[in-house]
Amino acid sequence: EVQLLESGGGLVQPGGSLRLSCAASRFTFGSYAMSWVRQAPGKGLEWVSTISGNGGATYYVDSVKGRFTISRDNSKDMLYLQMNSLGADDTAVYYCAVCYSDYVYDYWGQGTLVTVSS
């Protein structure tokens, strides 16, 4: 079965940076778009970013444009999210998800918690 394992979360000060990673296995990683979805404590799901299978196209929610960068290394089956200029509103569990078709999130990782606080 598909496996997605996020890492890189933790406590960071406001204005700081963090890079999240998502290790994928048991599917042909480079063939599918991947996304990051976040969930603030006690809140709903928020789509953050999507990257195409070959990495040539990226998309972001307005609130992270210019601060976050999604990327992937298809030779390593890895997805990344570089997060800069973090603020309290970025505190959330960040999930990576694979889009098998039509941008449906068929499988999700377990999530990694990012806490932005001084």
Place this chain on the structure above:
Amino acid sequence: DIQMTQSPSSLSASVGDRVTISCRASRGISNYLAWYQQKPGKVPKLLIYAASTLQSGVPSRFSGSGSGTDFTLTINSLQPEDVATYYCQKHNSPVGTFGGGTKVEIK
């Protein structure tokens, strides 16, 4: 950008009841609508995509309908294990906006 609005935000129903959750898109999205279930403390799980296609392994008491801007998730005969928050998501583009969620509880 297309916005997704769910209603109600929460509901309480008895075991065996029929439950309906609505999702409205601010512009037409054809049938590109998915539903996810998130149980407390768990990862979201895909239930339905393309508005009405049940994901493999999902109980048949779940069903989806709608097209364009208005969609419905129906749970026929609510079970205790269906206690969860349900989210709709548009999947017509790489911008995968979610609805605000509907929390379902047992009365």
